[in-house]
Amino acid sequence: MARLGAAMVACLTLFVAMAAAAGPVEFIGAVTDQRARLVIKAPRVLPFANDQIGRGLILTFDPPLRGDPAPAQAALRGFVEAIELEDGGATVVVTLAAGQRARVSRKGTDIVVEIAATDVALAKAPDAAPIIPARVGRHPRYDRVVFDWPRRVGYRLNVADGRARVTFQAPGRIDVAALARRLPAGFKVTALAGATPGLTFDLPGDVSVRGARLGPKIVLDFTRPGLAAKPKSTAKPPAPVKTKSAAKPPAPVKTPPAAPAKTAGAEQPASVPSPAKTGVASQPKAPQNASPSGKT
Known part of the structure; x- marks a missing residue:
């Protein structure tokens, strides 16, 4: 078994x-x-x-x-x-x-x-291949090259010895001269011979390359360590908006109590005179004894 x-x-x-x-x-x-x-x-x-x-x-x-x-x-x-x-x-x-x-x-x-x-002309490639626009974008941390293919195609990216070679698996025509003019300083691009388009990028310094696919587009990102990072914003956040509190209701107005109404024809009580102070009768003083005028 x-x-x-x-x-x-x-x-x-x-x-x-x-x-x-x-x-x-x-x-x-x-x-x-x-x-x-x-x-x-x-x-x-x-x-x-x-x-x-x-x-x-x-x-x-x-x-x-x-x-x-x-x-x-x-x-x-x-x-x-x-x-x-x-x-x-x-x-x-x-x-x-x-x-x-x-x-x-x-x-x-x-x-x-x-x-x-090399001194004999080769048969020309057919011109029916579509033109593939190549766009270059500058970003704070990297440079980007985008190949706008009209449909999804295969590609291969090889990076070695300071060069990046990208080949596409479909016929197409790329304006290499126009692409070279738009690349940043220090970059060089040349076309590869073949029925399908291919490019070689000579990389300056310690540039790293990464390939990606965005729908039908093929994207190459070239990152340089010396590129400055995107500065952080130092703006302070806006102060919170103070909302006015609801106005306090006005204090109630105190109204004095109404005076009692006067009755017509009522006599006012006569004023009572203040009682006079009662004096105490002074008592007559006792007569003083007269001294004797002579002996009896």
């Missing part, structure tokens, strides 16, 4: 891996005059991004590819040195021969890589 269970798990894992893959693709190489063409024939439209570093053309796929690029590599001898599948088919690396350059485009469900010497 244990072996049966392990076998079922292995089969299920293989089935999931095959379902996740993009399906088998065919690598075809052809040479005409002074140009060469690598075609990746796919059964359906495959989302991908492309970048070029030196002579290396890097195509990234999600889900990964399955196929054998050896026949195409042999047919393109003199134009490419190697075509390799890496990361389980998620990455295709095309190493160009010295003096060659490449342009990537999509034709139906096929992915086409045009290869030619």
Whole structure:
């Protein structure tokens, strides 16, 4: 039973891996005059991004590819040195021969890589791709670049060695010269070759980059440690409004009691004279004895 269970798990894992893959693709190489063409024939439209570093053309796929690029590599001898599948088919690396350059485009469900010497003109990319406006905003703590795509598209952001590379997984045209004029001092932007637009930003100092999606828009925020923080407001909060208390009711007016009404014809009582003080009759003084006038 244990072996049966392990076998079922292995089969299920293989089935999931095959379902996740993009399906088998065919690598075809052809040479005409002074140009060469690598075609990746796919059964359906495959989302991908492309970048070029030196002579290396890097195509990234999600889900990964399955196929054998050896026949195409042999047919393109003199134009490419190697075509390799890496990361389980998620990455295709095309190493160009010295003096060659490449342009990537999509034709139906096929992915086409045009290869030619640097002094030979490559086929122009179709002009049907929409124009993607790029806006630059300055903020107290960061600078922002917004790509206004008309619909939701995939993108990939890689930051290394003082450079940020952003590639989009849909055709479009970006006015790189106008974008460069609007960037802050110290920034430099260049376009990447490919069927889908891509940009490389040379970053000044210790700038960090963060990508985000706002609906169909792709946003890149460039943060510099030296940017001043937003000053805090020092304004005092407004004083509370004093509301007047309700006025006190006026004190009641005290009215003196009414005097009794006088009766007509009533006589006023006569004033009683104050009693006279009764004097005490003075008693007559006793006569004093006369001294004798002579002897008897």
